[in-house]
Each structure stands twice: as C-alpha cells, then as structure tokens.
Amino acid sequence: MTRPRRELKITKVGDKEYIAEGDRESIATLHEQGIGEKVSDSRLKVSPIELAYLTTRFRVVDREGREIRIEDVLQNVGDILRFIVYLDLRKRGYNVKITPDDSPIDILVWEKGKKPSKARPRYAVKIVTEGLGIRALDLSSLLRYCEAMGLQLVLALLSNDGVVTYYKAFSLRDFRAT
Amino acid sequence: MRRIRAVLLDRGVIVPDVESARTLYRSGFYGKFIGHEKVKLQEVENIVAPLQLSLVEALYLVEKGVIEVYRPDGSPVSVEELREIGRRLIRNFDFIYRIYRELRERGLVVKSGLKFGALFAVYEKGPGIDHAPMLVHFIEPDRDINALDITRAARLSHSVNKRFVLATWNKIENRVDYVAFEWWTP
Numbered sequence: 001m002t003r004p005r006r007e008l009k010i011t012k013v014g015d016k017e018y019i020a021e022g023d024r025e026s027i028a029t030l031h032e033q034g035i036g037e038k039v040s041d042s043r044l045k046v047s048p049i050e051l052a053y054l055t056t057r058f059r060v061v062d063r064e065g066r067e068i069r070i071e072d073v074l075q076n077v078g079d080i081l082r083f084i085v086y087l088d089l090r091k092r093g094y095n096v097k098i099t100p101d102d103s104p105i106d107i108l109v110w111e112k113g114k115k116p117s118k119a120r121p122r123y124a125v126k127i128v129t130e131g132l133g134i135r136a137l138d139l140s141s142l143l144r145y146c147e148a149m150g151l152q153l154v155l156a157l158l159s160n161d162g163v164v165t166y167y168k169a170f171s172l173r174d175f176r177a178t
Numbered sequence: 179m180r181r182i183r184a185v186l187l188d189r190g191v192i193v194p195d196v197e198s199a200r201t202l203y204r205s206g207f208y209g210k211f212i213g214h215e216k217v218k219l220q221e222v223e224n225i226v227a228p229l230q231l232s233l234v235e236a237l238y239l240v241e242k243g244v245i246e247v248y249r250p251d252g253s254p255v256s257v258e259e260l261r262e263i264g265r266r267l268i269r270n271f272d273f274i275y276r277i278y279r280e281l282r283e284r285g286l287v288v289k290s291g292l293k294f295g296a297l298f299a300v301y302e303k304g305p306g307i308d309h310a311p312m313l314v315h316f317i318e319p320d321r322d323i324n325a326l327d328i329t330r331a332a333r334l335s336h337s338v339n340k341r342f343v344l345a346t347w348n349k350i351e352n353r354v355d356y357v358a359f360e361w362w363t364p
Binding site: 136 | 322
C-alpha cells in the first residue's frame, strides 16, 4: 500500500507568490532542497514554478481544502520550458533554483547531495530550443560570465516535443585533443 | 632557413622535392604524401612521394616564411594571390583560414576534418599519436548557434571524441568564437 502523501496548504499572497504551509519536517526538507524561502518553521514562500513542482510530490490544497493539481498552476509558471527543465533536473535528484528574470541564465544547479542553503551552485543552465538559436556573441559572454562566477555552463537543448538533452560548454582555454 | 619550394597546380599546391616534403611533414604534419595514407613520423624516412598541401596550409606556411609558391612556369605566387585563389575556391575562406591559423598558433596540429564530417580534426601532438582528434565544426557567419547545430556536431563527434568545438565568426567583436561542448548526463 502506498503511503498517503503529505499535505501542503497554499495561500496566494501576491501575483507570483504563494505561502506553502505544512508539517515542520516537510518544510525543513524542502528548505534544505532549495525550494522557496523559509518564512517560519512551518511555512515557505514559493514561486509558481516551485508550486507546480510541489504538486508532483505533495497533496496540495487551498485554504478551503480543495486539491490544487499541476494543471491548475501551470498557467502561472510563465515560461513553461523553464519548468520542464526544472522538473527534469529535480526528478534526476538535483537541487535547483530558478534564477530571477533578468539573469542571463535560467536555472542554477547544485552538485548532487549539496544543499543550496550551505553550498554554492555548480552548474548554470541555459535553455536553447530547437526553433531559436543563441547568438555566438551571447554564448561567448555567457560562458565568460559563468566561468567568472565559478559555474559550469550547461546548455539544455529542448526539442519541440519537450525532450531535454544537456551539453556542458567550455571555452577554448580548455582545448585539449583527448 | 631556406624556404621550401612549392608549386601551385590549379586548385592545389604540392611540394615536389621528396626531402623537403619529409621535412615539412615532420615539422607539424603538414600536407599529405601523395598516394600514402596516415603516415606516422617514424615512417616518413621511407616515403618517396611529393607532398600535397591544402590552400589553407599553403597560405599559412607562406605567411610563416616556410615555403614559397611558384607556378609551373616558374613565376612566383604572392600571398595575396594565394589568398584570392582560396577565396575563389573555398566558401568562407577568410574565416576558415583564420580558425586554422589560430589553432596552429596554439601549437595544435590541424588537419582536414572532412572524413569525420567536420571542418577540422585537431590533434595535440598529431595523428597516430593522439588517441583521437577533437573535431571543429564551422557555423556560417550571420547564423545563430541552434540546438540542431550542437546535436548534429555531437552525433558526428560521438565515435571520435567526447568533446567537440563549434567555431563561428563574431562580427561584432571581429573575432572567431570557439565553444567546446561535451554531452552531459545529469
């Protein structure tokens, strides 16, 4: 028999902000995994993308106890592609964070087993789609930016049907034939 | 050092003198011995054949003062003439030459990557010495690098080397941009 999923109660507090309320253990775990900002021991402030992800792990309900499903929140996540890559990396066991909208990268990723509250991120993910490319100039400056920040740039190539393939990108300084 | 004499034969350049051909090949795996494939350094002594140079190699060696190029009638071919011939015969010649020169200046051995489906196959020490070359793919100027460029290059490189390079002309900064890639399974 499967264990009943733990419950999170959601309150919308802003255009793109929600408060997720749950038991202390769940909130502590989520906080360690870099999800949301801790408001109190039982409450986290989360973004729409984080909320959409939480619906895949918890039973998520509103103040009236009505269940919130992923399809109810997807329309608020903004860039669906970012959510797809976010979810893919989370499901692979990485702790990840969506970057602010003005950042040149899309998602920060921690080394497996590293806690965002204690360690620095290792990878910077930039999403590249099948339809649109990235200007050489933009790619070069992105690479320089990541290297200066001590981050490994990863391009997440997203096919039109949502399949993700990852490539690490390096500058020519690392040019070695083998 | 005395410059090696090379001859322009329509679309290619050859070094007819066998001893000069050996010297040039030994000095950085330049060219290809006509009729011989994958010649190792220790085999050079036994090769009796002229060396064929690509236009890119010939231009580089002329610029470095290593060779001089003549027509079959004995008249010299200037650097500019050689460059013009390259532009006429090879699309994006200036960009391709620049990539070749930059990689050579880094001390790398740069050979044609055609048989691997790439522009250049690049070796740290040389073919037959390195385990595998790194493939350099050229993205035409005025084109963005897209997901398909990366996966296509990766596919071609897969059996050769896990890393590959996309090179493209950055017209804003007036330089070649190189980015190396490696497939990552998170």
